[in-house]
Amino acid sequence: xxxxxxTLALLEIIISIIATVVILFISYKILKLLFFKKDDLTHDNLxxxxxxxxxxxSTGIILSEILPSITNVIRIAATHEETxxxxxxxxxxxxxxxxxxxxxxxxxxxxxxLFSMLTKRVNEFREIQQNNTSVAILVVAIxxxxxxxxxxxIALLVxxxxxxxxxxxxx
Numbered sequence: 001x002x003x004x005x006x007t008l009a010l011l012e013i014i015i016s017i018i019a020t021v022v023i024l025f026i027s028y029k030i031l032k033l034l035f036f037k038k039d040d041l042t043h044d045n046l047x048x049x050x051x052x053x054x055x056x057x058s059t060g061i062i063l064s065e066i067l068p069s070i071t072n073v074i075r076i077a078a079t080h081e082e083t084x085x086x087x088x089x090x091x092x093x094x095x096x097x098x099x100x101x102x103x104x105x106x107x108x109x110x111x112x113x114l115f116s117m118l119t120k121r122v123n124e125f126r127e128i129q130q131n132n133t134s135v136a137i138l139v140v141a142i143x144x145x146x147x148x149x150x151x152x153x154i155a156l157l158v159x160x161x162x163x164x165x166x167x168x169x170x171x
Contacts, residue, residue, distance in 0.1 A: 008078050012071045019070070019097055020063055027059045027104065028052065047128045047136035054140025058147040059104045065155035066100040072162050096158050103154045111143040 031052060073092045077085070115124055115138070127135040 004078070008075065012074060015070065015074070015093070016067050019067065019093070020060070023063060023097060023101060024056055024059060026101075028056060031055055045129070045131045047131045047133045050133060050136040050140055051128050054136075054143050055108060057140075058107060058143050061144070061147050061151055062100050062104050062107070062154060065151045066096050066158050069096050069155070069158045069162050072159070076162070092161070095161065099158055100154065103150075107147055107150060108143065111139065111146055114146075115139050115142060 070093045073089055077089050112124065122135065124135050124139055128139070
């Protein structure tokens, strides 16, 4: 068994779990604070649950594209000691997670703006608070669609910031 590879894999799993749980928890708390202060998942408002689930799924999709860049930084640090130190790993990881978090916020804001422009007479937040599941499903479908379309661009943006070691070109 390759113990260095095993240790690296465990480190990547632990970092991925911790980062994902923290980001999803913060996203949920911000969402509840901004839009659904009095609504709770224990009540019978299915529309709020659908909407919150869609935002969490969207954030998870974005994180799934960012976490490989974090693990690449860790792999580079493990194989090239002189290139990246522990502080750089933390710096790059924080930067990547911040970019993902901002991207999730921008995508969610774009969806709300798009939905508001498409349906000028509908206040989606009021409708969701009033348990209008049709509006919640439509908003979540638009949110997930935009997230799936833009996720590769976010991954490319983040991976362009990975500090790969310089390679000589013999051509």
